[in-house]
Amino acid sequence: MYRVASIGGDGIGPEILVEGKKVLDAAGEKYGFEIEWTDYPIGADRYLETGELVTEDELKELSAYRAIYFGSIGDDRVRPGVLEKGILLALRFYFDQYVNLRPIKLLHGVSTPLAGKGPEDIDFVVVRENTEDFYVGIGGRFKGRHHADLQVARDLYSVKFGLDAESDAEEIAYQIGVLSREGSRRVMEYAFDLAERREKRVTSVDKANVLSDVYGLWREVFTGVAAAHPTVSTEFNFVDAVTMWFVKNPEWFDVVVTPNMFGDIITDLGAMIQGGLGLAPGGNINPEGTSMFEPIHGSAPKYKGLGVANPIATIWAGSLLLDHLGEHEAADAVVRAIEGTIRDGVVTKDLGGTARTADVGEHVAALIRS
Amino acid sequence: MYRVASIGGDGIGPEILVEGKKVLDAAGEKYGFEIEWTDYPIGADRYLETGELVTEDELKELSAYRAIYFGSIGDDRVRPGVLEKGILLALRFYFDQYVNLRPIKLLHGVSTPLAGKGPEDIDFVVVRENTEDFYVGIGGRFKGRHHADLQVARDLYSVKFGLDAESDAEEIAYQIGVLSREGSRRVMEYAFDLAERREKRVTSVDKANVLSDVYGLWREVFTGVAAAHPTVSTEFNFVDAVTMWFVKNPEWFDVVVTPNMFGDIITDLGAMIQGGLGLAPGGNINPEGTSMFEPIHGSAPKYKGLGVANPIATIWAGSLLLDHLGEHEAADAVVRAIEGTIRDGVVTKDLGGTARTADVGEHVAALIRS
Numbered sequence: 057m058y059r060v061a062s063i064g065g066d067g068i069g070p071e072i073l074v075e076g077k078k079v080l081d082a083a084g085e086k087y088g089f090e091i092e093w094t095d096y097p098i099g100a101d102r103y104l105e106t107g108e109l110v111t112e113d114e115l116k117e118l119s120a121y122r123a124i125y126f127g128s129i130g131d132d133r134v135r136p137g138v139l140e141k142g143i144l145l146a147l148r149f150y151f152d153q154y155v156n157l158r159p160i161k162l163l164h165g166v167s168t169p170l171a172g173k174g175p176e177d178i179d180f181v182v183v184r185e186n187t188e189d190f191y192v193g194i195g196g197r198f199k200g201r202h203h204a205d206l207q208v209a210r211d212l213y214s215v216k217f218g219l220d221a222e223s224d225a226e227e228i229a230y231q232i233g234v235l236s237r238e239g240s241r242r243v244m245e246y247a248f249d250l251a252e253r254r255e256k257r258v259t260s261v262d263k264a265n266v267l268s269d270v271y272g273l274w275r276e277v278f279t280g281v282a283a284a285h286p287t288v289s290t291e292f293n294f295v296d297a298v299t300m301w302f303v304k305n306p307e308w309f310d311v312v313v314t315p316n317m318f319g320d321i322i323t324d325l326g327a328m329i330q331g332g333l334g335l336a337p338g339g340n341i342n343p344e345g346t347s348m349f350e351p352i353h354g355s356a357p358k359y360k361g362l363g364v365a366n367p368i369a370t371i372w373a374g375s376l377l378l379d380h381l382g383e384h385e386a387a388d389a390v391v392r393a394i395e396g397t398i399r400d401g402v403v404t405k406d407l408g409g410t411a412r413t414a415d416v417g418e419h420v421a422a423l424i425r426s
Numbered sequence: 427m428y429r430v431a432s433i434g435g436d437g438i439g440p441e442i443l444v445e446g447k448k449v450l451d452a453a454g455e456k457y458g459f460e461i462e463w464t465d466y467p468i469g470a471d472r473y474l475e476t477g478e479l480v481t482e483d484e485l486k487e488l489s490a491y492r493a494i495y496f497g498s499i500g501d502d503r504v505r506p507g508v509l510e511k512g513i514l515l516a517l518r519f520y521f522d523q524y525v526n527l528r529p530i531k532l533l534h535g536v537s538t539p540l541a542g543k544g545p546e547d548i549d550f551v552v553v554r555e556n557t558e559d560f561y562v563g564i565g566g567r568f569k570g571r572h573h574a575d576l577q578v579a580r581d582l583y584s585v586k587f588g589l590d591a592e593s594d595a596e597e598i599a600y601q602i603g604v605l606s607r608e609g610s611r612r613v614m615e616y617a618f619d620l621a622e623r624r625e626k627r628v629t630s631v632d633k634a635n636v637l638s639d640v641y642g643l644w645r646e647v648f649t650g651v652a653a654a655h656p657t658v659s660t661e662f663n664f665v666d667a668v669t670m671w672f673v674k675n676p677e678w679f680d681v682v683v684t685p686n687m688f689g690d691i692i693t694d695l696g697a698m699i700q701g702g703l704g705l706a707p708g709g710n711i712n713p714e715g716t717s718m719f720e721p722i723h724g725s726a727p728k729y730k731g732l733g734v735a736n737p738i739a740t741i742w743a744g745s746l747l748l749d750h751l752g753e754h755e756a757a758d759a760v761v762r763a764i765e766g767t768i769r770d771g772v773v774t775k776d777l778g779g780t781a782r783t784a785d786v787g788e789h790v791a792a793l794i795r796s
C-alpha cells in the first residue's frame with residue numbers, strides 16, 4: 057500500500073491526471089500493490105477564490121508523502137509567474153527536489169521532427185538542477201515611475217527614487233542567479249550514478265565563457281565529481297552548442313547534467329525531438345524526501361474539458377513515480393503499455409490520431425492488465 | 427572608397443576572413459567601390475606574448491571605422507572566457523553594438539536536419555540584444571577556500587572569509603543580469619522597423635514567468651513598443667517554447683527579438699536548422715557608430731591552417747557588412763553568389779563536398795565578377 061498525494065491543478069491538468077491514476081491503479085492490480093490517493097485542490101480556481109496558493113498546512117501534510125502526482129498549473133486569468141512560482145516552484149523548492157529528471161526518449165511508433173533519426177538515436181536523460189541558479193527568484197527594479205506588478209515595491213520606490221519624475225526612461229531591472237558548491241555537487245553525483253547504470257557518459261552544460269562566476273564554480277565542481285567517477289567519460293558543452301547537437305546528433309548523449317535555467321530550455325527542445333510535449337515526463341526528486349512527478353507541459357487552458365489532451369506525458373510521469381517507489385517492474389510495464397497503445401494507434405490528435413484523452417488512458421490500463 | 431578594419435583572430439579566423447575579403451573586393455570591382463582594409467593583430471597569439479587583449483589605442487582607432495570585419499576568437503591555450511570576454515564582448519560593449527542581427531535562412535541546396543522543411547519554411551531574423559542581460563559580467567564567489575581564476579579575489583576572500591578553513595563545501599557563486607528600459611526599447615525599435623520591411627510579425631522571447639524582474643521589464647517595454655507599431659502583429663514566447671517551435675514550425679517566425687543570453691542560445695539552434703554553423707552570419711550593429719560583422723561560429727582550433735574550414739558564414743557576414751554600408755545591390759549579389767556556389771557543388775566537407783576553403787571563396791568571387 058502506498059499513499060500518494062495528487063494535485064490536478066489547472067486547465068487540462070485534472071483530466072490527464074485522472075488517466076494517470078487509472079493506469080497506476082491498473083499497474084497496482086497487476087503487480088500486487090495498492091495506491092491510496094489523496095487529492096489537494098491546489099490551483100488557479102482556489103487562488104482566485106481565496107488568494108491561497110499552497111498553504112502552510114498543505115506543505116506540512118504533503119511532507120508526509122514520498123510522492124506527489126502533479127497535473128499542471130497555469131491559467132489565463134492569472135498573471136504569468138504567480139501560479140508557476142507560487143505553486144510549482146514553491147513545491148520544488150520547499151521539498152528540496154534538487155533533481156529534475158527528464159528522460160528524452162523517442163518511443164517506437166512516434167515520429168520526430170528530425171530527419172533520419174529513430175528511437176535508437178534519441179534515448180538520453182537530462183538531469184536538471186532544480187533548486188538554484190536563476191530560479192531563486194531574487195531581483196528587483198528601480199528608477200521606474202511605476203512597477204505594474206508590485207504595489208509594495210511601488211510604495212518603496214516612491215520613497216527611494218522620487219516617482220513623481222516625468223519619465224521612467226532610466227528604469228533598470230536586475231536578476232540574480234545563485235549556485236552553491238554543494239547544490240551543484242549533489243545533482244552531479246546523481247547524474248554520475250545514473251550514468252554508471254547506463255552508458256557511462258555525462259555531458260555538463262554551462263556558459264562558463266560568459267557567466268564565469270556561477271558556471272565557473274559549476275565547472276570546478278563537475279571536474280571534481282568526474283574525478284571520483286573514473287569509469288564515466290565526460291565532456292563540457294556550452295548551452296548554445298548543446299541545442300545544436302540535440303538536433304544534429306542526439307545519439308551522442310547519455311546523461312546530460314545542467315543548471316536549472318538551461319535545463320528548462322534544453323528539455324523543452326528535448327521534448328520536441330522525442331515527439332512533442334504530449335510525450336515528455338519529468339520527475340522532481342529529493343531522494344530522501346518528498347518527490348513530485350508531472351508532465352513537463354503546461355495546462356493548455358484552451359483544451360480544458362474537451363477530452364482531447366494527450367495524457368501520455370502524465371502516464372509516463374506515473375511510471376517514473378512507480379520507479380521512485382521501487383516498483384520497477386510495474387514502471388517498465390507502464391512504458392511498454394504506452395508503446396503498445398501508440399502501436400495500436402490509440403492516440404490523440406497531436407500524434408495524428410482521433411482517440412480521446414480517456415480512450416488513451418483506458419487502453420494503456422487495459423494493456424497492463426492483460 | 428570604404429575603410430574597413432579587419433580582425434582575423436584565432437584558429438580558422440584568419441583563413442576564412444581572407445576569403446571574405448576576396449569576395450568583398452570582387453563585389454567592389456563589380457559594383458564600383460573599393461575597400462581599404464586595415465588589419466589588427468588582435469587574438470590569442472598576441473595575448474600570450476604580451477598580455478594584451480584589445481588596447482586602448484586600438485579602441486580609439488577602431489572607433490573611426492563604421493565597420494569591422496571579424497574572423498573568430500578562442501584558443502585552447504587560453505582559459506575559456508578570457509578571449510571571448512576580453513576581445514569579442516569587449517568590442518561589442520565598447521562600441522555599444524546593441525543589435526546582434528542573425529538571419530536564420532535556409533539557402534537553396536543546403537539540407538536542414540528538420541524533416542520536411544525547406545527554404546520556404548526557414549527564413550527569419552533574430553534580433554538579439556547585445557549589451558545587457560547576463561552578459562554584463564557582474565558576479566562573484568564567496569565562502570570558497572580558493573578561487574582558481576582570480577588571485578585578486580583570493581586575496582580579498584582570505585581576508586573576508588578566513589580561507590584557512592578546512593573545506594570549501596559552503597562555497598557560493600552569484601551572477602547578476604541587468605536590463606534597462608532604454609536598452610530594451612532601442613533593440614525592440616530596431617526589430618519592429620525590420621519587421622515593417624518584412625512580414626510584419628515580431629516574436630518576443632523571455633522567461634517572465636520565472637525571471638520576473640528583468641523579463642517583466644522586458645515585457646512591459648515590448649508592450650509599449652508594439653503599441654507604437656500597430657501594423658505589426660506580435661506575440662510573447664517563453665524561451666523554452668521557442669526552441670520547440672524553431673524545430674517544429676520555423677515557418678511561424680519573421681522577426682524574433684530576444685534578450686542577450688537567450689539570443690545566444692536560440693541563434694545556435696537557428697544556425698543548425700539553417701544547415702550548420704558553417705553557414706550562419708551575424709552583425710553586431712550600432713546604427714550610429716562602429717559595427718562588427720562575423721560568422722557566429724568559433725575558431726575551431728583543430729582545423730586551423732588545414733584549409734578545410736567553410737568560409738560561407740564569414741562571406742555572408744560580409745554581405746551584411748556591405749548592406750550596413752549602404753551597398754545593398756552588392757550585398758544581395760554576395761548572397762546570390764553563395765547560393766550559386768552551393769548549387770555548383772563547390773562546398774567544404776561539412777556540407778558534403780570536397781572543396782577547400784580558398785576554392786569556395788574564389789568561386790563566390792568569380793560568380794560575382796561574372
Ligand SMILES: CC(C)[C@H](C(=O)O)[C@@H](O)C(=O)O
Pocket residue numbers: 140141144145320352635636666
Ligand atoms: C512553468 C515553469 C515555471 C516551469 C519551469 O520553468 O521550470 C516549466 O517550464 C518546466 O520546465 O517545468
Ligand SMILES: CC(C)[C@H](C(=O)O)[C@@H](O)C(=O)O
Pocket residue numbers: 265266296510511514515690722
Ligand atoms: C563566444 C561567445 C562569447 C559568443 C556569445 O556568447 O555571444 C558566441 O557564442 C556568440 O554567439 O557570438
